[in-house]
Amino acid sequence: MGRAPCCEKAHTNRGAWTKEEDQRLIHYISLHGQGCWRSLPKAAGLLRCGKSCRLRWINYLRPGLKRGNFTNEEDELIIKLHSILGNKWSVIAARLPGRTDNEIKNYWNSHIKRQLITNGIDPQTHHPLNFNKTTVITMTTTSTSSSTVATQLDSKNSSQSPSSSLTIAETSSILKKQNDDDKNNNNNNNKCISKPKRKQANYNISSITTKKESPERSLGQNNVNLELSIGLIPFRSNYMNSSEESQTATLCLCYKLGFHGKKLCRNCQKK
DNA sequence: AAAAAGTCCAACCGCCTTAGT
DNA sequence: CACTAAGGCGGTTGGACTTTT
Numbered sequence: 001m002g003r004a005p006c007c008e009k010a011h012t013n014r015g016a017w018t019k020e021e022d023q024r025l026i027h028y029i030s031l032h033g034q035g036c037w038r039s040l041p042k043a044a045g046l047l048r049c050g051k052s053c054r055l056r057w058i059n060y061l062r063p064g065l066k067r068g069n070f071t072n073e074e075d076e077l078i079i080k081l082h083s084i085l086g087n088k089w090s091v092i093a094a095r096l097p098g099r100t101d102n103e104i105k106n107y108w109n110s111h112i113k114r115q116l117i118t119n120g121i122d123p124q125t126h127h128p129l130n131f132n133k134t135t136v137i138t139m140t141t142t143s144t145s146s147s148t149v150a151t152q153l154d155s156k157n158s159s160q161s162p163s164s165s166l167t168i169a170e171t172s173s174i175l176k177k178q179n180d181d182d183k184n185n186n187n188n189n190n191k192c193i194s195k196p197k198r199k200q201a202n203y204n205i206s207s208i209t210t211k212k213e214s215p216e217r218s219l220g221q222n223n224v225n226l227e228l229s230i231g232l233i234p235f236r237s238n239y240m241n242s243s244e245e246s247q248t249a250t251l252c253l254c255y256k257l258g259f260h261g262k263k264l265c266r267n268c269q270k271k
Numbered sequence: 272a273a274a275a276a277g278t279c280c281a282a283c284c285g286c287c288t289t290a291g292t
Numbered sequence: 293c294a295c296t297a298a299g300g301c302g303g304t305t306g307g308a309c310t311t312t313t
Contacts, residue, residue, distance in 0.1 A: 016281075016307090038298060054299080055282065090301060105302075106280050 013047045017056055021046055025053055026061055059100045066098030070107055078104060078112060083126040 013021070028044035034057070037050035046053060070078075074096055081092045089101035089108075096104065113123040122129050 014283080036298080049283095050298085051284095051300090052282075059281070087302065101301075102281075110279060 012041075012049050012052070014052075017060075021048065022056070022061060025057060029057060029061075055102075059102045064098055065100065070099075070111075074099070075112065078108065079116075079126075082108065082112075082123075086124075 024044050024046055028040065028046075032043070037054045039050070040046075040053050041048045041050055044053075048056075077096060078092060081095060085091050087105075089105045093099055093101040093104050108123075116123040116126075117129070120129050121127070
C-alpha cells in the first residue's frame, strides 16, 4: 500500500493558479508569514494542497525573485556548481540570488544541457563526450588548503573543454554559507507553533555524493574521495600552443563553453 | 494559412529525510 | 526503536507558445 496522499485531492483545485488564488496566498503570507503549509490553504481560504501553495510561493510569488534571462555570469556559476554538486538544484539555487531550483533545473535541461552537448561535453560528467585516452586524475594532498583534483582531459575539442576551478576553500565556503543560510532561515521562519520547522539537511563535503547519483559520478571519477577535495584545474590541452593557451587562459568558462555570442562577458572583458 | 514539430516552464508526483511521539 | 506526518527535493508531465515545413 502506498503512502497516503498529502491532502484531500477530491476537494482541491489543480492546474494553473488564478490571480485571485495568488492574491489570497500573498495576502495570507504577508500577514502570517510562512508556517505550516499543510494548514495554510484552509486558513487562507484556498482550495489547494499545501504542497501546491508552497511551490507556488517559492517558485513564483516570493518577493525578490528575478524574472527573465540568465546572465552569462549565472550560466558560468551554474555550470561550475553543477560540475561539483550534480543535480542538487536547491543547493545551486541557494548560490544564485533570486533564482529558484525549479527555474535553474528547467534552464539546465532546456538550454545549458543542450549547449554542452553541442560543444561535445557530457552534461552529467562534464567530460568531453569522446574522451577515452588519457584521463589523468592527480590528487595533491599538501598542507595547504588549495589542494585540487586535477582532471586533465585529452580531447580534440580542446577549445571547448571544461575549465572550471573551485578550490577546496571555495567549495567549503559555498557549503558553509549554505548551512548558515539554513540556520538563519530556521530562525526566521519558526512561526508554525504546532510543529517547529525541521532542520534542513546540512550539506558538507562528505555528503555531496547522494543516493541518486549515477554510477558515472560516484565511480566514474575514479573513486575520487570527495572528502579530500574537489575542483577542476583550468584546462590545458596538449594540442594548444603557448599563445593559444595564454589566450584561452584569460577567458572565462562560459566563453570557452560557447555561451557567449560574439561578445565577451564582463568577466572576460576585465581580463 | 494550417499542420507539425519543437521549446519552455509551471505544476504535479512520489520518494526521502527528519522531528515528534 | 518504530511509526507518523510534514517539509523538501529531483524527476516528470502537459499545455501554452513559437518556429518550421
